[in-house]
Amino acid sequence: MWMYDKKLEYPIKIKNPDPKLAKLIITQYGGPDGELAASIRYLSQRFSMITPQAKATLNDIGTEELAHLEMIGTIVRQLTQGISTKEIEDSSFAPYYADHDTAVYPVSASGVPFNASYLQSKGDPITDLYEDMAAEQKARSTYEYLIRMTDDPDVLDPLKFLREREIVHFQRFGEALRYVQDYLEEKRVFSIQS
């Protein structure tokens, strides 16, 4: 189960609204390499994972991704507050606004709604962990593209934090993979008792 901790993993306090940027950053909420896909991927894969280390890794990284989902929602929301409808209308945020006002909805930057086909849960621990390592790299790349598209320190700061976490998660999944590989390669003796 989960319990809500009434705070963010990393603080977000954005002074200057920027709807154009919100339209891009939403992709880490509901896009192909976003935090929703990440959390659902890991939290689903853990049911069929083997070895104590890899189970714990999926469980806990999946949980941390939920905190990142909350951070992205917070960034998007704060970037769209305190501006006029006219400013929104003149920005690339306008099509999103037509569907969702300034509510937070899981879509990609190009407007594709969240889809479970962004992720896999294959039942093969090696396959799943390789997917997870690739997912962390894809998310890292996305954060880097987003970082290039803004110079607002209030937004850059949490984005850089999230980028760092992808690197740490990649590392941990790599270690979990080694535990699983070692376990599968162990020689086992089976005996039949009469």
Added chain:
Amino acid sequence: MEMSRNEMLKRITELDFFIIDLHLYLNTHPDDSEAITLYNDCVMQVKELRDQYNMHYGMLLANNSTSKQPWQWIDNPWPWQKNYNFELTEGNS
């Protein structure tokens, strides 16, 4: 001296982050006794801070903090609101 709400929240956020990171590390390094000691120390430290925060400024962890009258859980602001959060540079002088 008593810490302000923002100072306390910042300290809790820092410690919690350290705990999250150590926790992930320990999942794949379960025999690192030094890291376990550090982890346990941080957990004890943040417990105490959370109790103080709960006493002075309200509820943080659902079902694990107590409420004054009336029910404090519903108090604004919520974490996604701008005025909930502290500036990272605050208290760094």
